[in-house]
Amino acid sequence: MVEDTQLAESKSIHRQTGKTFYFATRLLPRRVRQATYVLYAFFRVADEVVDDPGDASPEAQRERLAEIREAALGNRETDDPVLSAFSEVREEYGIPDEEVELFIDAMLTDIDKSLGEAFQLTNFVRDVGEDIVDRDRIYLPLETLEAHGADAETLEARRFTDEIGDAVEHEMRRAEGLYREGVTGIKYLPRDCQLPVLTAAVLYADHHRLVRERGYDTVTATPSLGTIRKAALVARTRWHWLWSDDPEAVFETVSGISMNGDRSSAPGPGDPIPMR
Incomplete structure (x- = not known):
């Protein structure tokens, strides 16, 4: 009672x-x-x-x-x-x-939606120029662009500036916060699903390395992982998984993204900005 x-x-x-x-x-x-x-x-x-x-x-x-x-x-x-x-x-x-x-x-x-959101955000920061050309859309949050002194008009013209690079870096760091959150949930998945999801996280996150190598310029070109690189990442992930079935430890080792850190308090993706 x-x-x-x-x-x-x-x-x-x-x-x-x-x-x-x-x-x-x-x-x-x-x-x-x-x-x-x-x-x-x-x-x-x-x-x-x-x-x-x-x-x-x-x-x-x-x-x-x-x-x-x-x-x-x-x-x-x-x-x-x-x-x-x-x-x-x-x-x-x-x-x-x-x-x-x-x-x-x-x-x-x-x-546990964090990992899916991280994948989506990685796509956004990787495909800035491609989304403008193919979809007439800017998926970087307007609030982030404005906070870093960038503007949609410059992006529409596919001109890269330091300010745009700062905005891309900011969103990429936010994505990495989401990876940290999402990877912690992998161990709650069915055992036979954990490695495939972990491998997907590693592959997506490796695009961040390419973006950094380009100085965050994903406006004038779109970085992509080569077949050999993908195969190597899959093999490394599986190898480390055999020795340590801890998703967080394996992700940090293979992806290079530290599991220590907080999710950035940045605006969400919001609605895409139409070009016209």
Whole structure:
């Protein structure tokens, strides 16, 4: 049975974070009203782990979600009033464990989007000139260009400047922050999927070496990995994986991108800038 203190905490969270829904919930019959307070608070507690992590690393977020999962399923004791209340409601209303698992898995998926975003951002910084010619688009964030004194008109003319180079470097560093986040999640994948995803991360990240070698000029030419280089990276990744099945250690060794560092607080990709 849900205790008064647990219900009070659930209602407080509901009232503070979902005012409109809270108002409507008060109109529900008592037999479902209290359970609704608890359900809303539980979803909010889990959601905040992903949407408002503060300084928490992706690893810390995953650990917190694992704790929430176990407490919600009644597999571990908790002093969190909302989680305790949810466990009671789950049993009372017969909420299937599978539904709880699916919800927490969805939260984990949100955390693990970093690697896909890193791949996309690598494409953006590598293909600046190509995207202008082939797609009439600039995918570098306008905020980043402006912050470094670059402008879309210069890019449209495919003229490279130091300011544009600074903007490309900034976005590339942001991508490397995303790689750090994403690679930490590889170990949570099925065992037979880990090496392929790790190899993809290494191959994408190696484009950063080429971009740096060009002085960040991806406006006048598009750097690309040769077949021999790709084969060598695949072989090196597999070799190090055989000796150390730690994705983070292998990625740092083969890609050259340090796993120590923070994700840059830069603007997101946003919408592409049309050329006309």
